[in-house]
Amino acid sequence: xxxKLLTLAVVCSVLAGxxxxxxxxxxxxxLTVKGTVGSACHLGDLSSSQIDVGQLSNNTDGTLAAIxxxxxxxxxxxxxxxxxxxxxxxxxxxxxxxxGAPPSGFTKAVNYTASASGWGSAAVSDTTxxxxxxxxxxxxxxxxxxNDPEANAITVNLAAFSTPSSGDRLVADGDYxxxxxxxxxxxxxGSP
Amino acid sequence: MxxxxxxxxxxxxALIAMAGSSRAQIAPAIVRAVGSANELCALAAPQVNVxxxxxxxxxxxxxxxxxxxxxxxxxxxxxxxxxxxxxxxCNFDHRVTVSSDRGGLWLQGGSAPPTGFADAVxxxxxxxxxxxxxxxxxxxxxxxxxxxxxxVNRPAFGDIVLxxxxxxxxxxxxxxxPLVAGTYEDILRVTLGAQ
Numbered sequence: 001x002x003x004k005l006l007t008l009a010v011v012c013s014v015l016a017g018x019x020x021x022x023x024x025x026x027x028x029x030x031l032t033v034k035g036t037v038g039s040a041c042h043l044g045d046l047s048s049s050q051i052d053v054g055q056l057s058n059n060t061d062g063t064l065a066a067i068x069x070x071x072x073x074x075x076x077x078x079x080x081x082x083x084x085x086x087x088x089x090x091x092x093x094x095x096x097x098x099x100g101a102p103p104s105g106f107t108k109a110v111n112y113t114a115s116a117s118g119w120g121s122a123a124v125s126d127t128t129x130x131x132x133x134x135x136x137x138x139x140x141x142x143x144x145x146x147n148d149p150e151a152n153a154i155t156v157n158l159a160a161f162s163t164p165s166s167g168d169r170l171v172a173d174g175d176y177x178x179x180x181x182x183x184x185x186x187x188x189x190g191s192p
Numbered sequence: 193m194x195x196x197x198x199x200x201x202x203x204x205x206a207l208i209a210m211a212g213s214s215r216a217q218i219a220p221a222i223v224r225a226v227g228s229a230n231e232l233c234a235l236a237a238p239q240v241n242v243x244x245x246x247x248x249x250x251x252x253x254x255x256x257x258x259x260x261x262x263x264x265x266x267x268x269x270x271x272x273x274x275x276x277x278x279x280x281x282c283n284f285d286h287r288v289t290v291s292s293d294r295g296g297l298w299l300q301g302g303s304a305p306p307t308g309f310a311d312a313v314x315x316x317x318x319x320x321x322x323x324x325x326x327x328x329x330x331x332x333x334x335x336x337x338x339x340x341x342x343x344v345n346r347p348a349f350g351d352i353v354l355x356x357x358x359x360x361x362x363x364x365x366x367x368x369x370p371l372v373a374g375t376y377e378d379i380l381r382v383t384l385g386a387q
Contacts, residue, residue: 041218042218043218043219043220043221046221046223048223049222049223049224050223050224050225050226051223051224051225051226052226052227053225053226053227054227054228055227055228055229055230056227056228056229057229057230057232057283059230059232060234061234061281062229062232062234062281062349073223075221093226095229102347103346103347103348105349106283106347106349110227112225154221156223158225169281169347169349170283171229171283171284171347172229172230172231172232172283172347173228173229174228175226175228176226176228176229177224177225177226177227178224178225179222179223179224179225180222180223180225181220181221181222182220182221182222182223183218183221184218184220
């Protein structure tokens with residue numbers, strides 16, 4: 001009965017800091033508190049999920065127009081609490097309304113370079129490799145690893161538009177479309 | 193007994209911390225890139241192949257002058273041939289139309305010709321484009337527009353080639369009829385556009 005009462009008193013001291021009776025003068029206790037924070041990354045929201053390049057062809061000879069000033073889009077609120085890897089994969093702009101392969105000298109695909117900047121000191125870029133039908137025979141991507149945690153906005157821009165062969169004329173279509181996929185992942189080799 | 197109590201407490205805290213750090217799959221950000229290419233047809237100025245022509249006198253801009261429309265001996269029509277090329281482009285399914293404003297080479301002005309004389313010369317225009325071909329018959333049966341069209345169900349670029357041919361002795365008053373003196377004229381139009 002006495003042993004049970006002593007145990008109750010110690011527990012009371014630890015949990016509540018209260019002791020109705022004086023504790024033993026030489027007694028001590030150590031409490032180690034540990035926690036774990038898992039590695040995680042978060043991609044924020046896109047300011048716009050679409051980049052409109054506008055008119056792609058030259059209205060004089062039907063070749064690729066000089067394209068500049070294409071608006072970008074920004075992914076805000078992204079972070080990784082450890083080392084990270086950002087990857088960009090782009091696909092060519094392809095005329096979705098044009099069935100089959102285009103005639104010789106024409107193209108239904110426009111290539112470009114997509115870049116993602118703001119995540120680390122250097123931009124990550126990927127250049128599409130579509131043929132005149134829009135098919136890509138080689139897989140490609142651009143990536144970069146960061147060793148430290150990062151929290152920043154990522155801006156996606158398109159540039160360096162080109163046709164599969166120089167001087168290709170674009171088939172008429174109101175719906176050329178491609179995609180840019182940005183992926184963020186924890187990097188096991190990074191810190192902590 | 194006291195240590196056992198601590199261990200129990202610590203275990204509980206650690207368990208809570210681990211639950212808060214579970215990792216989730218990160219969805220990629222996908223951006224659509226969009227654009228468009230307008231429908232476009234373009235046609236350059238005509239280029240007359242004088243070197244391979246017969247009975248062509250001069251070319252000035254888009255006007256081809258036949259050297260001698262009538263034969264000096266018969267006074268009827270003298271055969272004529274020439275080619276005209278137009279650099280062209282259409283980036284969609286399209287139609288090329290060749291039209292004759294008057295349906296033949298007709299005498300400018302004047303009244304009806306005397307019996308036995310002709311005041312018009314028929315001719316043909318064979319044209320090729322994008323692996324297709326068509327022919328316009330400007331038969332001078334009556335004065336008025338005639339057309340010939342060729343549909344091309346794909347984009348194309350290159351040269352539209354017109355071969356203009358006038359038969360020896362061809363007139364609207366029968367083969368070999370003499371032509372009334374004067375200027376004979378027609379306008380050929382080449383049009384590229386939607387079907």
